[in-house]
Amino acid sequence: MELNVNGSLHRVSGDGLLVWALRDELGLTGTKIGCGIGLCGACTVLVDGEAVRACITSVRTVQGKRIRTIEGLAQGDQLHPAQQAFLEHQVPQCGWCMSGQIITLAALLEQRPLPDEPTMLAALSRNLCRCGCYTRIRQAVRSARLLVQQQEARR
């Protein structure tokens, strides 16, 4: 079976959960695993632009869909606005939940019209951070939204 991950096709066994196909079969360990029940959000990836929890998603259900992981978010050296904002505010501590946080934010930033800030914060409340980087996540959400708005305005 083939999976479309970060713009190219990869062979996978086709068994089991997406999180292990990405991490163990394809070596894309940027997608993390926290709880295994879809609760903490560390395993969040984009499937056709939507934030999906890879630890409760079977590989078969995403066949033929476009999967993007944290490794595929930046365009070369150009970071995604979600990544830029997380870097600008020095958000991560241990970093384990951060791929999921950033992917969740990236999915929101790619919606049009752009969701308002409370909507984004509500969505990110389903991504847990044990280091407690929440004050900075709030700042990063605000910055990332502004970045995207500025990019839109320039177009």
Added chain:
Amino acid sequence: MSQAASPRRWRVSRRGFLIATGIAGGGLALGFRLALPELQLWLSEWAEQTDASTGAPFAITPNDPFAWFEISTDGEVRLFLTKVEMGQGVMTALTQLAAEELRLAPSRIRVQQGPTSRFRSPDFFGTAGSTSVLTMFAPLRQAAATLREMLRAAAAQQLGTTADQVEVADGMAFARAQPSRRLTFGELVREQTNWETPPQPAPLTPPTAWRYIGQPVPRLDLRDKITGRAIYGYDARVPGMLYGAVLHPPSLEGKLRRIVSVERAKQTPGVQQVVVERDFVGVVARTRAAAWQAISQIEAEWEIGKRWDQDEIERIVTVGGPGGVVIQRVGDAPAHLQGEGVIRAEYRTPFAIQTPLEAQAALADARPERVTIWASTQSPFMMQQQVALALRMRPDQVEVVPLLVGGGFGRKSFNPEIAIEAARLSRAVGAPVHVAWTRQEELQLGFLRPPTHHRLSARLEGGRIVAIEHEQASGDVLFAFAPGLAKQLIGNDFGATRGATIRYAIPHRRVVAWRRDLPVRTGPWRGLGLLANTFAVESFMDLLARAANADPLAFRLAHLPDTLWGRRMAAVLRAAADRAGWGRPLPPGHAQGIACSTDVNTVVAQVAEIALEEDERIRVHRITLAMDCGLVVNPDGARAQAEGAVMWGVSSALLEEARVSNGRLAALNLDGYPILSLDRAPAVEVLLLNTTNSAQPYGVGEPPMGPTAAAIANAFLALTGRSLHQMPFTPQRVRERLSG
């Protein structure tokens, strides 16, 4: 400056340094040792928090080296450290120290968590206790300065001048008279064959000339962490590796009686081998899913052990009876706490779980003569030793490569089990094996923050406290894993009593601690006993302030001694209160509470602003925190630690409680053990003060979480007139207090 870092000591090259040329590809390597006085520094400061009488010398004598520099011939400067990065920013802060003396931007130093073989003697402390920066502050700068002077001397030789004419800057050296001819560090290292430590002590850069220390240098590890490139223990991979899983008991006291059948496990698709060795049963498979599936197929009979329930455990953790150890005695408190007029209150904190979001994970490659482990651990050297013991090998045959830690919080300060599991399976199958625990295993097999019980008694006279007693009972924190260390202390687990002593200027003070053996594994948790003890003592202070009809801030200030500590504490209390608008009108339904604590010589005050929601949930709107942690190496890093520590405090105060039911933990995932999420997180403001212009950094990782629960409880008291005595402050407990 302490003796360890005194220039004379460092000058002795053969004792103080390890100099090696001819490392791979040529270059220069320089190690240094962290001498005993440095360690005594933090131990004595830590002991100060509990009891001066236990600050006796500890028999810990690390030899060299605890840090290691390498300069390759292409000019790359590498710094190897025994400390590990678990989000606290330690690699950046320590690199700043080295960068300052090497006169090289921190981003140009490649800092690495050294594998154990890089160090000639073990750093058994690991990365714990908020001590990395304070213990390394003097020796790491001294080593880097010495390296700089060695480079300067080499440059002088190569440039045909004297060392005092040579400038070292930005990875290059040049003669002042001829600044156009610059030698890079790489060129210096390539040409030089005879390295000597400088005849004169290497001078340290004066604070007025610091370029990196004290600056908010961006974290060196973050770009990899936001792009998915950072590698943690759970991510470790080598070619040809297999996946393992190990059979674990289903209950706290569970013991394997016998294996009934492994047939179904063997027949699980993808399984390579089922390993059965006396008390150890595991499987190795080609995929992780297959390993987990197979282990669930093993049929075994278990001895469940005693079916403990929560109430029984809480009864064990109760103050009183024999075995109490007096850890603080000033005056004669018991004599003044007899008869009428004594104010009393009791407090309880529950079991809690560290729950780092990265569960335990290790990869092992066990060969006949040598084992390599890649793992997430705060204690690589302890892991090395324990793996060697389990495999009956010498420690030097075991190499532990510490990878990034996806949350430690104490849970990974003692975690050799995961490495032992991987190593045993790897040896059995003759291939590298990765073992990673599920969330369920992580909770079920971990060790918990022990429950505590506190009884406080005090007498007021004329609005002042004349006598106070804190009786405290706790499960073990550090005693659980440090028998060698424990022997030298008498009955007092100084981890459990962290923050338990009373430093207010009260004529009669007594603190008594009881260790309680529990049927549940307990151990370190961020701050150890600090949060629980501060919750009890500082909540009680507000009850006393109320009885004295005094403002909680003024009451605390009135009880601070006129000492250095007292002045520092007064400064942070005032700073937090001023910034929070203490005493000024608040929105309707809001109230503020204040509390303070001291830990690793850092003083912290917090003001919590809360409201009560319709369902009796406490909403913490804002925490204003002021902290004097001495000299701050990286202010943005210190702020980040304080912000995170507050979230830990809020999470613990409002949500976290692990319960034992029928001999096992009741909750085995985050659905049954909720932790704080973004929507419940307060706004946090952090004020950093170095009120005494200290030239020494203190602790930052744990101290700022001390006051949070007490500040919230005190705000609740201000809001409702009712005090809270049991963490967490759930809606049910709030309702009980409001109706009671």
